Amino acid sequence: MKEEIELIKEGKRLDGRGFDELRRIKIEVGVLKRADGSCYLELGDNKVMAAVYGPREMHPRHAQDAKMAVIKFRYNMAPFSTDDRKRPGPDRRSVEISKVCREAFDPVIIRELYPKMGIEVYVELLQSDAGTRTAGINAASIALADAGIPMKDLVSSIAVGKINGEVVLDLNAAEDNNGEADMPIAMIARTNTITALQMDGRMTQEEFGRGLKLAMGACHQIYELQRAALITRYNQNYESKREEK
């Protein structure tokens, strides 16, 4: 049993955050010219690029669905995104995360409108610092809206965890590696519907409840940021066009 590392000092975490504080989030919409929709997002030291293509013809053909569109979701970490070089290409972990993320979007995308088509979502991690799948889901959600894909809601996502016996929000890499538990969730803020939930490590029932409440609150904050990013993008265009004139 390895020794417990001190992650909380004087009621603050190592990076100076409180227990219920998010990392800094930066969002840019429509950064890729050739994609139908795209988004660049930073969550603390995570840097992620999401691109959406489609609806377009689904390949391979046998995976087509005659009644609705099929969502393809690829979560991928760049070889340079981690401390030690990551071997490029899909591995067990990224295949699983891709599946979980795709299913997180299943309840919101109105797939029935595009029979036989494929909607392709590519999430590329350029730099990682724990909570990459939550950053990826947040970015993909904005990229999907930017691509004009009909959806019922945006999906917001964040992780909670347990470090030194305390339930805290949005773990960074040091906390994730040395903590007791990590639980990423994705949800629809408007209806408080959870679309994805995973947990690694151990928490008591009471801690789980407390963590879930914390994460759901944070998802509402993230939702507001996502919404603001989409709306100000349009207003920015509007302003800059006026200035050009």
Added chain:
Amino acid sequence: MYQVVVPGDFLSEETKRAGEGTYVEEGKVYASQYGIVNERGEIKVVPLSGKYIPSTGDVVIGRITAISSPFWIVDLASPYEARLHVSALSGITRDKIEFGNMSEYLDLDDLVVVKVMDVNVLMKIDLALQEDLELRRGGRLIEIPHTKVPRVIGRSGSMIKMLKEKCNCFIFIAKNGRIWIRGKEEDMDLASTVILKIARESHTSGLTDRVAEFLDSFRKEKGRELRG
């Protein structure tokens, strides 16, 4: 000022007025797309982006991509391809189009103005020829995102009317964002420049006035050049 919404934004409680780009849940209307709200008549969300999806009655410009007797396969700048039956043409030309000589009438890469006659649940799309046989008889084609088409037409056709007058061109705007221009070379240059400008600045207000200004100043310069 336009109201921009994102998917999931609450729009109204009048479910009977719910239109395109919206959905109804528990007696309330929500936006299903990222776009601009239009509340004249139905409550609609006009998307800012997205692919063209054919619907019955649309008049569009298509490009022949394949011949598979007795159909021409037509690309409509949409993820779904459409088909045009030989009978659509033989009815007009009165010729009997034989198996194997379909390309004499419409060949690969030819452009056609077609009307969407039927879209079935499997998105099989049947077309009928509309207006002229093909666009081969001159002019040029420009493409803009289909979401910008209403802007190029303007409110009750104000923008397109002005374009036609001031550019001295025949302009046909198809629902799928393809635009056919025919006229003198320099007039077509002007028309395509202006249309692309409109598409680029589609979501700014006072656009019609600005385009009018642009066209007038261009004409003045031209006149000065000719005199000088």
